[in-house]
Amino acid sequence: MTIVTQNVIPASVLLQDGQPQWLRQWGSFAARTQFADLPLPVVERTKLVLLDCIGAMAAGMQEPEMRSLVSRLGQRERMEGQVPVIGAGRRMSALLASLLNGTAGTMLELDEGNQYARGHPGIHVVPAALAAGERCAASGADLILAIALGYEIGSRVGIGSKLRVTMHPHGTWGTIGAAMAAARLEAATPDQIIETINLASSFGLSTSRRTMLEGGTVRNTYAGFSNQLGLMAWELQASGFVGETDGVGTVYGTVIAENFQPDEMVLELGERWEIARNYFKRHAACRYTHGALDALGEIVRQLGGPIDPASIEAIEVDTYVWAAQLDSADPRNMLAAKFSLPFALATYIVNGAADVPAFREEAQANPIARDLARRVTVREDAALTAMLPGLRPARVRVRLRDGRQLAAEVLTNKGDTEDPYSPEDVHAKFRELTEPVWGGPHAELIMAEVDTINGASNIRELLDLLARSPQHGWSQ
Missing domain, CATH: 1.10.4100.10 (2-methylcitrate dehydratase PrpD)
Structure with a gap:
């Protein structure tokens, strides 16, 4: 159903009762x-x-x-x-x-x-x-x-x-x-x-x-x-x-x-x-870091394997204004780490992914990741900022101590409308997040219920599934 707005009162006009x-x-x-x-x-x-x-x-x-x-x-x-x-x-x-x-x-x-x-x-x-x-x-x-x-x-x-x-x-x-x-x-x-x-x-x-x-x-x-x-x-x-x-x-x-x-x-x-x-996320960090993380992932793929942190002299990131603001290299806790582009890139290199464990306390305290984060420089490129909001671009350059330079650029985040994750990707993410909570069989039951929810006469069966206790329990 479409509301037709042509040839009618403009949306901004106030009616007699003052309502727009x-x-x-x-x-x-x-x-x-x-x-x-x-x-x-x-x-x-x-x-x-x-x-x-x-x-x-x-x-x-x-x-x-x-x-x-x-x-x-x-x-x-x-x-x-x-x-x-x-x-x-x-x-x-x-x-x-x-x-x-x-x-x-x-x-x-x-x-x-x-x-x-x-x-x-x-x-x-x-x-x-x-x-x-x-x-x-x-x-x-x-x-x-x-x-x-x-x-x-x-x-x-x-x-x-x-x-x-x-x-x-x-x-x-x-x-x-x-x-x-x-x-x-x-x-x-x-x-x-x-x-x-x-x-x-x-x-x-x-x-x-x-x-x-x-x-x-x-x-x-x-x-x-x-x-x-x-x-x-x-x-x-x-x-x-x-x-x-x-x-x-x-x-x-x-x-x-x-x-x-x-x-x-x-x-x-x-x-x-x-x-x-909409967009879906796989990196467990602020979306403003995702373009740079995706570019770094492309560099790793080009190399055919992980990068030794000790081999890196510096990492340079050029990106849009909101991402460039996430330039702190010394986050104090998990939330701050998720909003630190230098740490997000460093923990990706050290842990092989920017997933949930990569931002936990142990990962934050890792001296190798901390040291590498301090070698990351983040800059705004006005031309990249001008691409907002449709695109979320980033350029990443990794300078190695042996003189080599590795670079990659992305225009938008993986998972955005322009480069979407598939339903299978979203299902895989759901399994990763919920199997530790409820176990695989229960996670599958929830996915099946949501997949057919539009045919359910009552959502209470879904709610009953969501009321399940976590498999390892915790003090209440």
């Missing part, structure tokens, strides 16, 4: 769109996003901070909830489960994203959709539709505005996406959807970009709070609370962002689905 035209269109679009209106590629991509988020949440839930947080919050709930805390083997209330699941999903820096929205819509929507879907006894088709719509509106706010450069995108427009998913699962009317969007627009966090650079792990909670606040936006609306008449325009045009472009909210609406333009 685009918001009225969105209320109508989201309320009347049915699962049958989704193109098949959108359905299939949404299922992959759901699976990818589940894998990221289950693996991230095993981190020490998550185990402690689950235990502490679990002690404060007087009764068992109904929503699985994925990878923890317990259930909590919708609000706490969505907070924990969203937080866990960003712990390992492996959740999917959208290069045009400049953020990670999936992990801001999926936990809230699962929680709301449990309460509504939603069908699988309803869940897929809610995720696709939530992903769509969150992404479009990200595309249609420019966050302040000091802001981190997590915890901002994703709240609107979570609220949309909840409202759609509640069979909201157009007016209820509009009010929920306006309420959710006020809930963006004061997200500092420096948290990711310094290793401030509070950053990992931003997506968790977005899911929790998105659910709350629906509950507030249902209770009679109201927001600004044009909350999105105010917040994303003047407060935490600027240059809001309403026309982007309805451009090809129902025809161009943002979830079908």
